[in-house]
Amino acid sequence: MPGVHWNRIKQKRKISFQRKIQFISAAVFNGYGAGFVKGKIYTGGSKAVCVPLLNCYSCPGALGACPVGSLQTALGARHHFPFYVLGTMMLFGILLGRLICGLLCPFGLVQDLMHKIPVPKWSVPKKIDRPMRYLKYVVLLSTVILLPALVVTKTGITPPYFCKYICPAGTLGGGIPQMIANPALRNLAGMLFSWKVLVLLLILLLSMFIHRPFCRYLCPLGAFYALFNRFAFYQMSLNERKCTGCKKCERSCPMAVEITREINSSECIRCGKCKAVCPEGAISLGFLLKNSKPYGDYRAYGTRSRRR
Template identity: 35%
Template sequence: MIPNPLSFARRIVQFLSFGALNANFIHSAAVSRWCLPVMNCEACMFGWLGCPVGMIRNSLTMHEFPWIPLAIVLGIGILVGRFFCGWICPIGLLQDLLHKIPSRKFPVPRWTTWIKYPVLAGSVFAAAWYIGGDSLWFFCNFCPTAGVQVVLPASIMERDALKLFEQPAKFAATLAMLLGAVALSRPFCKILCPIGALVAITNKIMPWKLHLNGSSCIHCRKCERSCPMDLPVMKHQDSAVSRDAECILCHECKSACPVDAIADRGPGRAAPSTNTP
């Protein structure tokens, strides 16, 4: 089957982004002081940018406000919402690929998407400020991104499987994400990702949006079945689907729509009239 051009373009961008973020071109302190709103472990031997979570930890542990990571993550979010989640994030790509493995698929309960907010508040901000970045309660100590990009490669390169069990919480979280992503679409993004929680609110205010034209919609629900975030797309008739905090701007709903009822709209562009002639 010929892939949809937009979906194919997204996959190419995801692979290129994975390569660019893990090419270790300029691994220096000056570069690692900067970050992007994605999960890409700064401890990875091939990474060259800092991780927003790690940068927040470094500042809060010193009881300093994390200006740089928050300004970057929220600044980009205000412009494009969670676009980086859908197109750039390496862990998002990994989960997308794992979900293609043939198996029975299950939806992630909508209420679980609220879990990542107390994770952000408790295991990132509060843990770093009150207990310290080395606390067992801090997010990095059970982050599956570090498990995939640091622990697993190290155990393979050193041919030492026991390394996987040196950090049991991280190993368990990594295993849960890898296995869970086969049956559940992007479970880490929906349930635990602190960066997703941090940038989710910007979906409400970003100028760019995906608009669902109710008069064109034929209610086939192909948009909902194609959405990796299990969004109730049909509830956004004649409004912006991307205003949903869980929308990652992946455009899979737009690609799946057989009547082009979903369209990109920039600032100042009014939605088309839904009045039929």
């Protein structure tokens, strides 16, 4: 029947809540459309405000300041304790945790879309995956905090090492659009730009095979928010009475979180995929959940008999 067929097509094309929010967020935080045409960046007062996500302030559309870039500037160029930037990052972290990574970050959206490309998907072995996840904390501590704060250059201004050598979001959102729109900048591009494009391409390529490799292993902002994920006001909860231990949630989790063991893991990006697939409706997300536990519920299932 044509109607049934059409319904199936419509169902397949349905855009998830997460994807809608991701697109809206990318458009809102990069809402200065004229910048893309003119090759200029927005210079209004809203750029004094740090946005919660990794969004380069040199992106032609950016309406706010990147917290990671601002943190490096405060430490490396101004050499003072970054009260304002750190306070802003902590506020976002304690309110939302890594919900920002899952729903708001434009580079997360880019990685999600790359992962949609139909190629064989890789499951990273735990032996490699677990230690690699600590790499993002090393990136945060070294390139964002210690190097800008401690390295002294002749000019007295320490470069933002993460932005300069790693940040793929800056290359994609700032570097490439600026190069396209500004012939003068194009002439200045050299080895450093080639290196940054190479890093970006590698991450995009990996994203096709592994879900969100940058968020898992490299993102310093994700690492910072991960510190707050267990205690943030926005939490997840697993109802142990409803959970049957089928582990459908764990198989669907893009960040490979052991949901039945540790639902509020620092690696969880709150994308809500586990909630969507749970046949028992045992998972809930929201602010100030009554029964949420920071280290998850280790007795989520299979131990009800032990409790009795």
